[in-house]
Amino acid sequence: MISLQDFLADPQHLIDQSDVSPLVVLSDNKPAFYVLKPHVWDVICEEQLSPAEKAVEQVHAASVPLAKVERQRMQSIANEQKIFHKKNNFAHLADQLLDLEWDRVARHELSAASVGIQKNRLEAHVLPFFRYVAPAQVTHVDLDGFVARLTKYELSTTTIAQYLVLVRKLLKLAVRNDLLKELPEFPHVRVATQPRSMLSAQEYWKLARTALRMSRSGVRAPELKATNGHRDRFWVAPRNMLLAKDMFWVIRFMVNSFVRPGDLRELKHKHVTVVRGESVYLRLNLPETKKHDKPMVTLQPAVQVYEAALKHSQAQGYGGPDDHVFLPAEKDRNYALAVLGFWFKWVMREAGVSLTDGMNRPRTLYCLRHTSIMFRLLYGQGIDMLTLARNARTSVQMVERFYASSLDGEMNVAMLQSRRTGKSRKP
Numbered sequence: 227m228i229s230l231q232d233f234l235a236d237p238q239h240l241i242d243q244s245d246v247s248p249l250v251v252l253s254d255n256k257p258a259f260y261v262l263k264p265h266v267w268d269v270i271c272e273e274q275l276s277p278a279e280k281a282v283e284q285v286h287a288a289s290v291p292l293a294k295v296e297r298q299r300m301q302s303i304a305n306e307q308k309i310f311h312k313k314n315n316f317a318h319l320a321d322q323l324l325d326l327e328w329d330r331v332a333r334h335e336l337s338a339a340s341v342g343i344q345k346n347r348l349e350a351h352v353l354p355f356f357r358y359v360a361p362a363q364v365t366h367v368d369l370d371g372f373v374a375r376l377t378k379y380e381l382s383t384t385t386i387a388q389y390l391v392l393v394r395k396l397l398k399l400a401v402r403n404d405l406l407k408e409l410p411e412f413p414h415v416r417v418a419t420q421p422r423s424m425l426s427a428q429e430y431w432k433l434a435r436t437a438l439r440m441s442r443s444g445v446r447a448p449e450l451k452a453t454n455g456h457r458d459r460f461w462v463a464p465r466n467m468l469l470a471k472d473m474f475w476v477i478r479f480m481v482n483s484f485v486r487p488g489d490l491r492e493l494k495h496k497h498v499t500v501v502r503g504e505s506v507y508l509r510l511n512l513p514e515t516k517k518h519d520k521p522m523v524t525l526q527p528a529v530q531v532y533e534a535a536l537k538h539s540q541a542q543g544y545g546g547p548d549d550h551v552f553l554p555a556e557k558d559r560n561y562a563l564a565v566l567g568f569w570f571k572w573v574m575r576e577a578g579v580s581l582t583d584g585m586n587r588p589r590t591l592y593c594l595r596h597t598s599i600m601f602r603l604l605y606g607q608g609i610d611m612l613t614l615a616r617n618a619r620t621s622v623q624m625v626e627r628f629y630a631s632s633l634d635g636e637m638n639v640a641m642l643q644s645r646r647t648g649k650s651r652k653p
Contacts, residue, residue: 227252227407237261255410256363271395299337300327303334312381314405316356320348321468326399347392351376356393361400369393373413383417390415422596425582430481430597436577437474437569444468447572472552473569475535479552480594482528483510483602484618487591491563495536508532523617599625 227250227320233240240249241261249261313319324345328554330336355372356364372393376386390412401408425433447467476490485493489512499509535552539545544554556562570591574581582588599618615622 227404229253229407230258233261242367246516252407255406255408256365278582289569304362313403314360314362316353316359316396319361319399319403320353323395323397324348339602341628347389351379351389352392352396360405361397362405363398364397364406364410366413369410370413373415374412381435383415387415387417423585423587423589423593424596424600425579425589425593427601429579430477432577433473433573433579434477437469437477438471440469440573440576441471441474445576447568462565462568469569470573471538472535473566473573475531476552476566476591477570477573477594479524479528479535480591481598482526482531483508483524484522484595485510485512486595487563487566488621490552490566491559492593493551494548495539495545495551498532498551500532520616520619522619526552 227593228240230253233249233251241263244261244263246263246266248266251258302529324341327336327341327344331338331341351372355375356368357369364500369390373386373390376389381389394409394412397406397409401409445468447462447469479485480487489510492513493510497511497513499511501507501509506526506529508528510522510524512522532551536545539549539551539554542555550556550559550562553562553565556565567590571581574589580589583593595618599614602614606614611622611625615625618625
């Protein structure tokens with residue numbers, strides 16, 4: 227393959243160098259035309275002949291034979307062309323990319339969940355859009371069209387940017403496989419930061435008290451779906467139509483421990499150590515999440531929550547090192563997390579707390595982590611941002627973008643109006 231500009235600079239020299247190989251001339255990363263030597267064209271035409279025409283050609287070839295070695299070389303080139311066309315599609319590149327990503331998982335460079343997300347995105351939008359586009363022919367026009375498709379599906383700018391990262395990986399593989407000379411220009415998508423919603427202190431205590439009251443009163447959840455027949459989506463089993471004490475514990479635990487819902491799902495008793503010394507807290511040695519593997523330290527109220535949950539689990543025959551702290555009877559941990567999410571919305575409705583915040587952002591279990599970090603920023607005395615970020619298994623930049631971005635002056639008006647006390651002067 228050669229660019230049109232390079233071809234026009236010295237066409238005869240490039241044709242001589244191509245020997246018996248077809249020379250592909252590219253314009254804007256797309257094949258513009260092919261250049262073949264006359265005898266190569268004859269061989270290609272011969273392959274298109276009917277049996278009768280080939281018989282005539284064979285008689286002619288007896289008097290004017292084409293070198294056997296050259297015929298073999300031409301056959302080899304034809305095979306290479308077939309291989310090229312077989313590889314020159316996004317489905318082949320997608321399979322190759324997933325194989326490479328699973329190798330990264332084996333090296334502990336990437337999580338299996340990340341590969342699953344990439345596979346879902348390939349099947350949802352990438353492969354359907356690029357099904358009839360050869361990687362060798364992709365231009366900025368195709369990429370603009372892909373962004374337009376994602377915009378039509380009302381995906382967020384963050385998600386669109388992540389899709390473009392995936393397409394870039396595929397096209398880099400195309401360059402490595404000599405399907406593409408260079409990457410086309412990618413469209414620029416400005417990512418809009420969307421901080422999580424949070425709860426006020428009043429809303430937090432209202433939720434906690436409501437969850438405790440509901441777990442004691444035995445109130446049943448409203449029927450959302452019938453329980454017979456096959457389902458592809460989440461539904462609530464009859465055993466989970468009563469609110470368990472776990473919901474009250476989860477609300478208090480998350481606000482006092484900074485954990486993500488995904489951490490909560492995997493939290494086992496072997497991950498928890500109660501520390502009683504100058505300070506009382508829990509040390510959480512959770513599995514690695516988002517490339518963070520350092521222990522997390524909770525606030526003191528989390529100790530009381532954990533000990534109550536442990537005592538309750540032991541009374542039910544759980545509480546061993548490999549048993550989960552919350553909803554230990556649910557072996558399907560994705561289902562357990564879904565149940566907690568369902569309960570959380572149920573408690574919010576019963577407590578009269580809005581399911582969205584003032585900026586119409588939905589409130590889910592994740593908002594309890596946001597609330598935990600925001601409470602430390604609002605009410606912690608001289609809190610160090612770096613210590614807070616590391617303990618919450620995130621970065622200072624992420625705290626500033628997704629958590630502290632919700633702070634305003636009125637939230638800390640007392641701190642803004644505070645004054646330093648002057649040193650007293652001796653008379």
